[in-house]
Amino acid sequence: MRGLLYGVVGACLMLAGTVNAAERADRLKLNEDHPSEYVVVKGDTLWDISGRFLQTPWRWPDVWEVNPQIDNPHLIYPGDQIYLTWVDGQPRLNLRRGIRKLTPQVRVQPLVQPVPAIPLRDIASFLNDNLVTEDDVLQAAPYVIGGRNESIIAGAGDRVYARGMLLDEAVDQQTLYRPSREYTHPVTGEFLGYELYKVADVSVASIDADIVTLDLRKTREEVRTRDRLLPSQSERIQSVFQPQPGPELKDGVIIDVLGGVAKIGQFDAVALSFGAYEGVEPGHVFAIYKKGEAVKDPVNGEIITLPAERAGELMVFKAFERVSYGLVLNATNVISVGDELRAP
Template structure:
């Protein structure tokens, strides 16, 4: 069928033999017959000055549907930018990482290890082929307003498979993001529920926080960078929530003030927008979706 776009739900297609030749015929669904003949106006009709319009039996104009192209496609979330942050790193308590088994040595007298190397870890007694994540202590996340410690980053280093349980146990590195060192920590791999579909919307409650860190080893923050903000699920944030970013304009001296060494705090300026894609209790990971210029640590974020 060369023009299947003219077939509508409820239509009936008949196959028959006429004079020994196969033939298709169509019977319209009465409810859809009117839709098939509906007047449709395209954008070029307005530009070219269309004059022929559908008329009723008594000569009156029929209503027409105005058809227009979508000018801008919906922006997709760049999955490759956030993939490695969906399951790792982790946010842990003050002593949680220090209480986990650690790498005590590396096979074949290597100083560092990578994918394909064996490592020895203290006191692991799980079943063979159990999966483990190798972490290293990362940043300490601190509330920008109160200086309260919100959590400790367990930075993802590698993934390993348990070859032989014991003390020490033998693990084979299967994937690595960077080199494994003696003293790195091993934690069981937990398959968290990962959402790949994000319904972008503002939070239901007012949120006001700050960017407190940027992930990925970059110093300048821009579009598609992953940042950490000092608000989490306990504050009402969920994956998909969008927040505006305001540049911290700082203060300036007022040389004409009667007060000596007077300063004026400048208003924060709207500088971009981010979307939260992973939440913890008190912090969240977010992707910068829009930016009018370079963003910085301690720039403010808030409900649009």
């Protein structure tokens, strides 16, 4: 009986130790030099503010969403004061609203904008102007065959003609896109889609058989023959993000860097080898692992690949069917195309 009692007590202690270890693993870790309070200034982001306190700044919903003082963490303004407290052994960020003086007079001034989740200026063009589509959609889209007076290049205010059937005849406002690159998976070789960038906003003036007459309303570049006509994207551009761990993926890698830079660093936008088909959504966070270098064993001459090492984190801000765009929010090493992506 005594042996049985000791066994039960030992099992309980082991279970408690396992639970405590799990709690410690899930406990949010603070930076060693974290402040006790911080006053928000113009230009801050939620990621920046959390990064002053937390080693994993993308977990700001864990310290804010259970806090009744911060009912909406996306509505924090310059001048507000963030201060640190502890609740049940976990850090919590609390909020004191900044002083806003009111005077009984009429004045006109721009509305104060809340602090964004991430630096939107670094992704604005990719949110609005880039599109990744499948091959059958691109091939079915009408294409520009020329302009008035036999011109092959046109700008805002001009009229051009496209050939083909509209993908959505109910939409009068259409967009001309130009294919820029083809994405294939570097590991599997699978075709992932064509990236297009917006050339012009157009209005459909008339349709005669398979000839579509288009009036150019706003152009980013000169319209040329072969530019493709697609319905304008009507969904609202997402600018508020709720970070959460991304799913476990097989062969998830960075496949391209947007914006024409060679090496990838903080606040660079990148294309990723997965999308909505794999369950990825805007707000998903992934850890970046730099590929291990290949070295020669000095004893037997064998080529050995060193283990991959963590090099930063990124967050998905736009997801297409098989491709996503992500923004690198932390980089501890040089990041390159082909580096692995894992759940954080």
